[in-house]
Amino acid sequence: MSLKFEIQPATNATSETERTAKLANPGFGRVFTDHMAVVRYSQAQGGWHGARVEARSNFQLDPAGAVLHYAQEIFEGLKAYKRDDGGVNLFRPDANARRFKSSAERMAMAPLPEDVFIEAVEQLVRIDRSWIPGGEGSLYLRPFMIANEIFLGVKPSAEYIFAVIASPVGSYFKGGPAPVSIWVSENYTRAAVGGTGAVKCGGNYAASLRAQAEAIERGCDQVVFLDAVERRYVEELGGMNIFFVFDDGSLVTPPLGTILPGITRDSIIALAKDAGTVVREEPYAIDQWRKDAASGRLKEAFACGTAAVISPIGKVCSASGDFLISGGAAGPVAMGLRKQLVDIQYGRTNDPHDWIRKVF
Ligand code: PLP
Ligand code: COI
Numbered sequence: 001m002s003l004k005f006e007i008q009p010a011t012n013a014t015s016e017t018e019r020t021a022k023l024a025n026p027g028f029g030r031v032f033t034d035h036m037a038v039v040r041y042s043q044a045q046g047g048w049h050g051a052r053v054e055a056r057s058n059f060q061l062d063p064a065g066a067v068l069h070y071a072q073e074i075f076e077g078l079k080a081y082k083r084d085d086g087g088v089n090l091f092r093p094d095a096n097a098r099r100f101k102s103s104a105e106r107m108a109m110a111p112l113p114e115d116v117f118i119e120a121v122e123q124l125v126r127i128d129r130s131w132i133p134g135g136e137g138s139l140y141l142r143p144f145m146i147a148n149e150i151f152l153g154v155k156p157s158a159e160y161i162f163a164v165i166a167s168p169v170g171s172y173f174k175g176g177p178a179p180v181s182i183w184v185s186e187n188y189t190r191a192a193v194g195g196t197g198a199v200k201c202g203g204n205y206a207a208s209l210r211a212q213a214e215a216i217e218r219g220c221d222q223v224v225f226l227d228a229v230e231r232r233y234v235e236e237l238g239g240m241n242i243f244f245v246f247d248d249g250s251l252v253t254p255p256l257g258t259i260l261p262g263i264t265r266d267s268i269i270a271l272a273k274d275a276g277t278v279v280r281e282e283p284y285a286i287d288q289w290r291k292d293a294a295s296g297r298l299k300e301a302f303a304c305g306t307a308a309v310i311s312p313i314g315k316v317c318s319a320s321g322d323f324l325i326s327g328g329a330a331g332p333v334a335m336g337l338r339k340q341l342v343d344i345q346y347g348r349t350n351d352p353h354d355w356i357r358k359v360f
Contacts, residue, residue, distance in 0.1 A: 002113075002115060002116070002119070003039065003048060003049070003051040003116050003119070004051065005037065005051045005052060005053055005119065005120070005123050006051065006052045006053070007052075007053045007123065007127065008052060008053065008054045008055070009035070009055075009127065010034045010035055010054070010055035010056070011055070012055065013034045014034055016130075019130065019131065022168070023131070023133050023137070023168055025170065026133065026137065026167070026168045026169055026170055027169070027170060028140070028167075028169045028170065028171070028172050028307065029140065029167050029169065030167070031167055031168050031169075032056060032165060032166065032167050033056065033124075033128035033131040033139070033165070033166040033167070033168070034055065034056060034127075034128060034131075035053055035054065035055060035056055035124060035127050035128050035166075036053070036054065036055075036056045036057075036124065036163055036164060036165045036166075037051075037052070037053045037120035037121070037123055037124045037163060037164040038050070038051075038052050038053075038054065038161065038162070038163045039051045039052075039112070039116060039120060039161075039162045039163075040159075040160070040161055040162070041110045041112075041159060041160040041161075041162065042158065042159045043110075043158040043159070044158065047110070048110070048112065048113070048116060048162075051116070051119075051120070053120075053123045053124060053127055056165060059161065059163075061148070062150045064150045064151065064152055065146075065147070065148050065149070065150060066147035066148065066149045066150075066151060066157040067146040067147045067148065067157075069152060070147070070154060071201075071202060071203045071206070072107055072108070072109060072146070072147035072156070072157055073107075073144065073145065073146050073147070073201060073202040073203070074100065074103040074104060074107055074109065074144065074145050074199065074200055074201050074202070075142060075143065075144035075145075075200055075201075075202060076096045076099065076100050076103075076117075076141075076142070076143040076144070076200060077096075077140065077141070077142060077200075077305075077306045077307060078090065078091065078092070078093055078096045078121070078140075078141050078143075078263075078306055079091060079138040079139060079140050079141065079169075079306060079345070080125045080132055080138060080139040080141060080166075080359065081132075081138050081139075081345050081346045081347070082132045082133070082134055082138075082346075083346060083347040083348075084346070084347070084348065085347075086360075087347070087358055087359075087360045088125060088129060088132060088358070088359040088360045089345060089346065089347050089356045089357070089358055089359070090121065090122070090125070090356070090357045090358075090359055091263075091344075091345045091355055091356065091357075092263050092267070092355045092357075093117075093118050093121055093122075093357055094114065094118065094357075095263045095266070096117070096121075096143070096263065097112075097114035097115075097117035097118050098114060099199075099200065099261065099263070100112060100114075100117055100143060100145075100200075101114060101117075102198075102199060103199035103200050103201060104145065106196060106198075106199045106201070107196070107199065107201055108156035109145060109147065109156065109157070109160060110160050112145065112162050116162075117143060117162075118357075120143065120162070120164045121141055121143060121164055122357075122359050124141065124164050124165075124166055125139065125141070125166070125359045126359060126360075128166050129359075129360070131166065131168050132168065133168045133169075133170070136170070136171075136342075137168060137169060137170050138168075138169060138345075139166050139167070139168055139169070140166065140167045140168070140169040140306075140307065141164060141165075141166050142164065142165050142166070142167065143162070143163070143164045144162070144163060144164075144165075145160050145161065145162045145163075146160065146161050147159070147160055148160055148161050169307075172307040172308040172309075172311075173221060173308060173311060177309070177310070177311060177312070177330065177335070177338060178312075178330065179311070179312040179313060179314025179315070179328060179329065179330050180220075180221040180222060180303065180311050180312070180313055180314065181219070181220040181221050181222075181313075181314060181315040181316070181317060182215070182220055182221065182222045182223065182224045182237060182303075182313055182315070182316055182317070183211075183214060183215035183218045183220035183222070183223050183224070183317050183318070184223075184224050184226065184286060184316060184317070184318035184319075185211040185214065185215075185223050185224065185225050185226065186226070186231065186318065186319055187211070187214070188207075188208075188210060188211040188214075188225070189225055189226065189227070189228035189231070190204065190207070190208055190211075190225040190228075190235060190236070190238075190258075191204065191225075191228065191235070191258040191259070192228040192229070192258065193228075193229075193257065193258060195258065197235075197257075197258035197259060197260070198256065198257065198258060198259065198260060198261060199260070200260060205238070205239070208223065208225075208238045211223040211225070211238070212238045215238075218317055219317070220315075220317050222237045222238055222239070222240070222303065223237060223238045224236070224237050224242065224316075225237070225238075226286060227258070227283075228258070232285045232286060232287070233254065233283040233284065233285055233286075234254055234283075234284050234285070234286055234289065235254055235258060235259050236254065236259045236260065236262075237303050237305075239305055239307065239308070240262070240303035240304055240305035240307075240308050240311070241253065241254075241259065241260070241262040241264065241265040241303070241304050241305060242254065242301065242302070242303055242304075242313075243265075243268065243301065243302050243303075243304065243334075244284055244289070244292075244298060244300075244301050245298070245299045245300035245301070245302075245331060245333045245334070246292070246297060246298060246299060247296065247297050247298075247299055248278075249277060249278070250277065250278040250279070250280065251268075251269075251272055251277055251278070251279045251280070251333075252279075252280045252281075252282060252284050253265060253268075253269070253279070253280075253281055254281070254282075254283060254284065255281040255282060255283065256281070262304065262305055263306065264304040264305050264306060264309070264310070264341070265304055267341060267353075267355065268304055268310070268337055268341065269281075270353055271337060271340055271341065272337065274352065286318070289301075289316070290316075290323055293316070293323050293324070293325050294323065298325065299326060299331060299333070300312065300313075300325060300326050300331030300332075300333050300334050301313040301316075301325050302331075302333075302334035302337075309338060309341065309342060310334055310335075310337055310338035310341065311334075312325075312326075312329075312330040312331055312334040312335070313325055314326070314328040314329065314330070315328055344356065
């Protein structure tokens with residue numbers, strides 16, 4: 001299916017002086033560009049229609065709109081990177097489009113055709129190109145979909161709004177790629193078999209906030225969740241997947257099922273395998289993690305995701321005590337994979353898996 005986007009540039013676009021000031025130190029997710037892409041869905045009107053790129057503005061939502069009551073909402077996260085030659089790269093937008101579709105299916109929402117997802121993202125990057133920071137910054141793109149039928153009965157909505165907004169970003173963590181500390185949540189779990197852990201719905205994040213707040217109260221950067229059945233096996237962080245690096249050079253990462261199938265996770269597995277590294281997707285228990293960190297069998301651990309890229313984990317804190325990994329320092333495997341991945345994203349090296357989609 002293809003939809004033609006109507007392009008209506010903003011009449012009150014940010015001045016260059018103001019934009020330059022905003023781009024100087026954007027942080028994460030607080031600065032936004034001038035435009036948004038919007039596509040609407042209505043069963044009554046025969047499906048997806050009204051594709052537009054227009055000035056970023058408020059939505060008009062009826063107080064009985066379904067998303068406000070039953071949280072039928074999904075989202076994605078991907079980035080546009082400025083190359084040294086001035087061109088712009090997207091990293092694996094097809095994978096985000098696919099995951100968005102599977103999120104929609106799980107949440108009983110109208111699946112958005114993958115080409116419409118990619119076209120919306122590209123159109124927004126084109127019109128807001130001047131908002132892409134240079135250096136190590138990037139333009140974080142946030143596609144999302146909300147249920148918009150005006151009805152209080154509990155059922156899949158017959159109307160949706162799909163939109164993409166964009167936010168110039170620096171590093172997700174204040175310390176950049178410096179090692180982060182994580183808090184093991186023993187009171188709260190994130191996902192159970194048959195639940196929504198494997199899809200990117202807003203509700204998963206709402207349910208993680210109390211655990212994340214606990215992490216902050218304990219002086220940690222992020223929460224790590226354990227499995228909901230045995231409360232033993234490491235699953236993932238609030239917004240990132242996790243990898244472990246062993247003294248024989250192998251990598252372990254928790255298997256898919258109840259975790260989000262991260263695109264960064266998948267890319268790291270591919271890059272590591274290209275280099276001949278053994279990668280095992282298997283459960284890893286928190287008590288084993290503690291033992292392996294103490295014995296030296298575990299060399300490194302790192303978190304990964306679009307927002308955070310690859311962040312070494314320096315310290316693990318829990319109710320039963322804290323422990324350090326690689327003495328709390330960033331390890332060479334995490335930093336090497338980070339450089340390799342970032343170099344591909346910014347087009348500084350070749351792209352053996354055809355992950356880059358050039359917008360310009
Ligand atoms: N796990 C969770 C819960 C996330 O929110 C994210 C971020 O998107 C990830 C993992 C990493 O996914 P990706 O690498 O596709 O960004
Ligand atoms: C991402 O990495 O894209 C995420 O969604 C993580 C977080 C900002 C929710």
